[in-house]
Amino acid sequence: MAQTRQATLETDTVFTILSNTTHxxxxxxxSAVERATVRELAGHLAPSNDDGSDSRLESHQSALxxxxxxxLPRLAAYGVVDxxxxxxxxxxxxxxxxxxxxxxxFEDVEIDSVE
Structure with missing residues (x-):
């Protein structure tokens, strides 16, 4: 079943989307790369742990x-991603x-809270 995409977003919807850290x-x-595979995105989200442990693999699988x-289906339904x-x-x-x-x-707020 195909999902309908919203033509425009209300401000509340934008804040709902951005309230999620993963989103x-x-x-x-x-915004930096404009196109990525799901595996690339999962690699970006999974914590980097270069020890080759099973936890890194599990984290990557969980992210996928x-x-x-x-x-991704949720963001696509809002038309924020294809x-x-x-x-x-x-x-x-x-x-x-x-x-x-x-x-x-949000970036400005997160940078200020880290400094």
């Missing part, structure tokens, strides 16, 4: 499952520009 991280990454079954499941491809969607100004504000 913010994905959108920041895509969450992206495929939750985050997600081609069969090609394993994710790009910036037509409503991304509605989220981007708020995403920039």
């Amino acid at each position: 913010r991280s994905l959108l920041w990454y895509l 499952v969450a992206l495929t079954h939750d985050h 997600y081609d499941r069969s090609a394993d491809d994710v790009t910036i969607g037509p409503n991304f520009d509605e989220v981007k100004p708020f995403l920039t504000q």
Whole structure:
């Protein structure tokens, strides 16, 4: 069953999307690269642990499952990303520009809280 995409986003919807840390991280990454595979996104989300342990692999697998079954379909339904499941491809969607100004504000807040 195909999901309908929202033509424009209400401010409350934008804040709902950006209230999720994973969504913010994905959108920041895509704003820099504009196109990525689901595996690349999972690698970005999974904590880096270069010791080759099973926990890194499990974390990457968990990120793949969450992206495929939750985050990407949800963001695609809002038109923030375009997600081609069969090609394993994710790009910036037509409503991304509605989220981007708020995403920039979140970055400023997160940087200030770290400093």
